[in-house]
Amino acid sequence: MRHTYACPLRWSDMDAFGHVNNAVFVRYLEEARIDFMDRLAPGNGSVSFTGGSVVARHEIDYVRPLVHRHAPVTVELWVTKISAASMTVAYEVKDEETLYLRASTVVVPYDFEAERPRRLTAEEKAYLKEYLDDAAQSKGAVAG
Structure with a gap:
């Protein structure tokens, strides 16, 4: 399954050549990733994805x-790898006719109070597995 995010374009996203600046695409990926993580947070007192x-x-x-x-x-986003203390997400930025960008990001859960990375919880892994692509599942992309 893929998460889909409709990302608005802003006039200020353009560079001197009249197209979206390459650095702005990173912000688009971030917006989609935050939307993805917020939607996965289960609520009901759970602390998953709230750190x-x-x-x-x-x-x-x-x-x-x-x-x-x-x-x-x-921006379509899906999970390609889940490990004990990180996940890899892939993206495509596109519209109905055109693919503009492919990307991937390794994301590490982080405990800001302790100032160190932390492991993914079982609950977080279960949510992420719903977005794990079929090719990654067949290659055993879930660890520890």
């Missing part, structure tokens, strides 16, 4: 320039 997280790695392939328009762009 912090840090980005350990971004990998981005820019496929095609994106120019300003009033319609939002779609």
Whole structure:
């Protein structure tokens, strides 16, 4: 299953060449990832996904320039790997006809009070598994 986020484009996202600046795409990915994590937080007193997280790695392939328009762009996000203390999410930024970007991010849950990474809880892993792509599941992308 994939999480879908409708990301609005802002006039200030454009660079001098008239398309979305490469650094702005990282903000689009962040917005989609935060929306994804907020929707996964189960509520009812659970603390899952309510702490912090840090980005350990971004990998981005820019496929095609994106120019300003009033319609939002779609950011699809899914999980490709779940380990004991991190997860990897993949993204596609696109619309109905065009793929603009493919990316992945390694995210580490982080305890800001203790100032150190923490392990994913069983509850968090269960939620993330719902978004684990089929190819990753067949390769055993869930660890510890």
